[in-house]
Amino acid sequence: MTENEIRNVVIDEMRNLTPEIDPAEISGDADIREALDFDSMDILNLVTALHKRLGVDIPEADYPKITTVDGAVAYLRERSRAA
Amino acid sequence: MPSLGADMAAGKLVEWLKKPGDAVRRGDIVAVVETQKGAIEVEIFETGVLSETLVPPGATVPVGTPLALIVGEGEPARARPTPPPERPIAPAPPTAPPPVAPPPAAAGARPLASPAARRLAAARGVDLAALTGSGPGGAVVSADVERAAERAPAAARGRIDLAAMRQAIAAAMARSKRExxxxxxxxxxxxxxxxxxxxxxxxxxxxxxxxxxxxxxxxxxxxxxxxxxxxxxxxxxxxxxxxxxxxxxxxxxxxxxxxxxxxxxxxxxxxxxxxxxxxxxxxxxxxxxxxxxxxxxxxxxxxxxxxxxxxxxxxxxxxxxxxxxxxxxxxxxxxxxxxxxxxxxxxxxxxxxxxxxxxxxxxxxxxxxxxxxxxxxxxxx
CATH class of the missing domain: 3.30.559.10 (Chloramphenicol acetyltransferase-like domain)
Structure with a gap:
């Protein structure tokens, strides 16, 4: 997948969790726990959704790497390449 | 009308999700009621047929008022129970503390708004649904809430009365600390x-x-x-x-x-x-x-x-x-x-x-x- 395709998936799944604000409009380096008011349940639900969509398993130790849109895209791209 | 808290005296029926003649099973959601905790789904604890609704949408009735008549399988129709009182009901006294959510619109999605704007709106008693957002994608941002609060502090609110919700918290917590x-x-x-x-x-x-x-x-x-x-x-x-x-x-x-x-x-x-x-x-x-x-x-x-x-x-x-x-x-x-x-x-x-x-x-x-x-x-x- 291209970086743009991965970004679209990430934003799409974040949007499903927080219909109140569009994740596409927040800064790519903003912490989603602040910008989108995500808690640990939201992060787990995001990880679950990304696993389902992309087949990439994100271990718990790596959760901090996906707390920004840019971070999540870079991480998933790296994991997709490695797979 | 179910009791959803020790202090709840009445609730408003928002809508029926089943109509007369529908089969219902224990656990089905049959109606939505509005309380100071927001819109709550009402479950049913009988299996049978909903033969008659006794409270129309929009009516506020006391806790304990029969909302509908359910006839069990093979059971003859029952007599209609005591109808709900016709006198106006005072607003339900505040209930519940770990409470109160800006709820659940019984219909439609929540308005697009930033978390900070939501917090501010709750604090200032501003109805987000009534605002036109100036943020990304039309999202309501804090500045929109500030403007609205200054313009019309007592503006009519939507389905969710934020001030009433705050009152509910205040009353329940005050009761807790008092008693x-x-x-x-x-x-x-x-x-x-x-x-x-x-x-x-x-x-x-x-x-x-x-x-x-x-x-x-x-x-x-x-x-x-x-x-x-x-x-x-x-x-x-x-x-x-x-x-x-x-x-x-x-x-x-x-x-x-x-x-x-x-x-x-x-x-x-x-x-x-x-x-x-x-x-x-x-x-x-x-x-x-x-x-x-x-x-x-x-x-x-x-x-x-x-x-x-x-x-x-x-x-x-x-x-x-x-x-x-x-x-x-x-x-x-x-x-x-x-x-x-x-x-x-x-x-x-x-x-x-x-x-x-x-x-x-x-x-x-x-x-x-x-x-x-x-x-x-x-x-x-």
Missing amino acids: IPHYYLSTSIDMTTALAWLEARNADRPPAERLLPAVLLVKAVALALRRFPELNGFHSADGFRPAEDVHVGVAIALRGGGLVAPAIRDTAARPLDDLMAAFRDLVARVRAGTLRSSELSDPTITVSSLGERGVEGMLAVIYPPQVAIVGFGSVTRRPWATDDRVEVRPAVTASLAGDHRVSDGHRAALFLREVDDLLQSPERL
Whole structure:
């Protein structure tokens, strides 16, 4: 997948969790726990959704790497390449 | 009209989800009612046919008023019960504290707004749905709320009366502090073993099957309560009535402000996977505004955690008619004395607020120790 395709998936799944604000409009380096008011349940639900969509398993130790849109895209791209 | 809190006197029927002639089964959602806790789905506890609705949408009726007539299978039609009173009903007095969510629009999606704008709107009593957002994609941002608050401080609000919700919290908490002689205890719990166990358990599982630490805390509380019935039940004018089962109410925050504490039924008896699924489902439905009436009236104790927001500990206010509330802070790495050494360990501060009319600090201290013991042996959870 291209970086743009991965970004679209990430934003799409974040949007499903927080219909109140569009994740596409927040800064790519903003912490989603602040910008989108995500808690640990939201992060787990995001990880679950990304696993389902992309087949990439994100271990718990790596959760901090996906707390920004840019971070999540870079991480998933790296994991997709490695797979 | 179901009672969704000790102080609830009336509720407004928003809409019927079944119509006369529809077959209904125990557990079906048949109607939506509006209370000061927001729109709540009403379940049915009979199986049969809904033969007649007795309260029209828009009507406010007292708790206990029959809402519909259900005829059981093969049963002849029953006589219509006493109709709801025609006199106007005063607004329901405030209920519930770990309460109040900007709920659930019975229809339509929540307006697009930033979390900060939601918080501000809740604080200023501004209805987000009535605003035109100037933020990205038309989202309402804080500046829009500020302008609206200045322009029309008493503007008509939408379905959700934020000021009434704040009043509900104020009344319930004031009642709690007025009537319940609270005592407070707290203790630090070493989470090394529990977190290591959780990490190992989650490591080889797909995300959909992973557990959050909060589930261990809730289960430990529920199991410990079996030995401390004086902390699990309800206090009324007739005195204390211990609950037969443990239904832990879990405080769930809403984005933009407010929280509710619906019950996970039979908490002590359910395996962790099952509890996690129930917790996940509750969080999703709290945020979607599809809570059921029984979930708000069932809790026999409440567990609240502000750990996600970084506080080390909390001393909560009991939600009447419950008689205890347990609070957890963040799991943080702290200096921990063990034998003759000091080590850095993950630890959580657990607190309990108890009702002194019903229990004493000595027993409550033993309860917190039992919670600690259980978390040192997570395989028992």
